[in-house]
Amino acid sequence: MAWLARYSHEGAFVSRVDPATGDIGSYRNPLKDTDGIAVRGTRMLLTLRFHNRPGVALSRAELVDDAWVISAQEKPRLPGSGRHVLRPRPRRPPLGRPSGNRVGEATNPA
Numbered sequence: 390m391a392w393l394a395r396y397s398h399e400g401a402f403v404s405r406v407d408p409a410t411g412d413i414g415s416y417r418n419p420l421k422d423t424d425g426i427a428v429r430g431t432r433m434l435l436t437l438r439f440h441n442r443p444g445v446a447l448s449r450a451e452l453v454d455d456a457w458v459i460s461a462q463e464k465p466r467l468p469g470s471g472r473h474v475l476r477p478r479p480r481r482p483p484l485g486r487p488s489g490n491r492v493g494e495a496t497n498p499a
Contacts, residue, residue: 392428394418403433403457419450419457433457 391406401418403426418435425436431452438445449461 392426394423394426403428416452416455416457419459420448 391408393404393406395402395404401421401423403416403418405414405416405428406412420435420437422437423435424438427434433450433452435448435450436445437448444464444466447463447465448459450457450459452458
């Protein structure tokens with residue numbers, strides 16, 4: 390069994406494909422926005438990251454009568470979720486100025 394989350398002009402869907410038979414089942418995604426899904430049997434985990442902020446929203450859903458129903462939602466505390474790690478950007482020379490030697494300066498004085 391393979392699962393696929395997809396978006397269309399009609400909304401967000403979660404589709405199931407059975408590789409052995411080729412059968413396809415499609416269900417509406419129970420949440421408006423999701424970044425990730427994991428499905429096992431009739432249970433699904435959905436995640437939503439908060440961009441530019443630490444943390445994630447975790448939702449649990451169950452397949453009931455051909456519809457995914459949210460059964461629990463939480464915002465778990467993650468290790469390091471209170472800190473941001475910023476990498477320094479590489480310094481670039483200002484525009485209009487050469488980054489190497491000055492004009493007329495020898496590159497290998499000998």
